[in-house]
Amino acid sequence: MLVSLIEKYGDLIQSWSISDFDQAGPNLRFRGQVTFFDHSVLFIRQVVLGEFTFKYAYHWQDGEGRLICRWDNSPHWPEIATYPHHKHVIVQKEIVVEESHGGDLDEVFEEIATIIRSQN
Numbered sequence: 001m002l003v004s005l006i007e008k009y010g011d012l013i014q015s016w017s018i019s020d021f022d023q024a025g026p027n028l029r030f031r032g033q034v035t036f037f038d039h040s041v042l043f044i045r046q047v048v049l050g051e052f053t054f055k056y057a058y059h060w061q062d063g064e065g066r067l068i069c070r071w072d073n074s075p076h077w078p079e080i081a082t083y084p085h086h087k088h089v090i091v092q093k094e095i096v097v098e099e100s101h102g103g104d105l106d107e108v109f110e111e112i113a114t115i116i117r118s119q120n
Contacts, residue, residue: 001105002016002018002032002044002105005105005106005109006034008109009109009112009113012036012037012112012113012116012117013034013035013036013037014035014036014037014039015034015035016032016033016034016035017032017033018030018031018032019031019032019033026048026049026050026051027048027049027050028046028047028048029046029047030044030045030046030047031043031044031045032044036112036116037116038062038063038116038119038120039062039063040060040061040062040063040068040112040116041060041061041063042058042059042060042108042112043057043058043059043060043061044056044058044105045057045058045059046103054073054103055073055074056071056072056073056103057070057071057072057074058070058071058072058103058105058108060108060112066090067088067090067095068089068090068115069087069088069089069090069111070087070088071085071086071087071100071103071108072085072086072087072088073085073086073102073103077097080097080098080099081099082099082100082101082102085099085100085101085102085103086098086099086100087099087100
């Protein structure tokens, strides 16, 4: 899946790498990194355990290492309507937690692409 996203958004991507890939039956652990031409970096972490457990964190930061957005499904914001799925964004220099519609990496890439393209 990552390779197809790299191809789809290739005009925005400077480099990418996979740092960890381990699969045993239905279990999967994956870590990767995508650097965009604006020097922002998306760190990708996915864990699949059997048929029913999918954990993810997609952390996007600027070239200086400051958070832009992080999507994840850690179960620590039960008041969010899309619980456990949520994202952390910066609003007026404060981190705010918002609804997110799950761990769809294609949606994450589309959101990043929209923001990068609007800045150019």
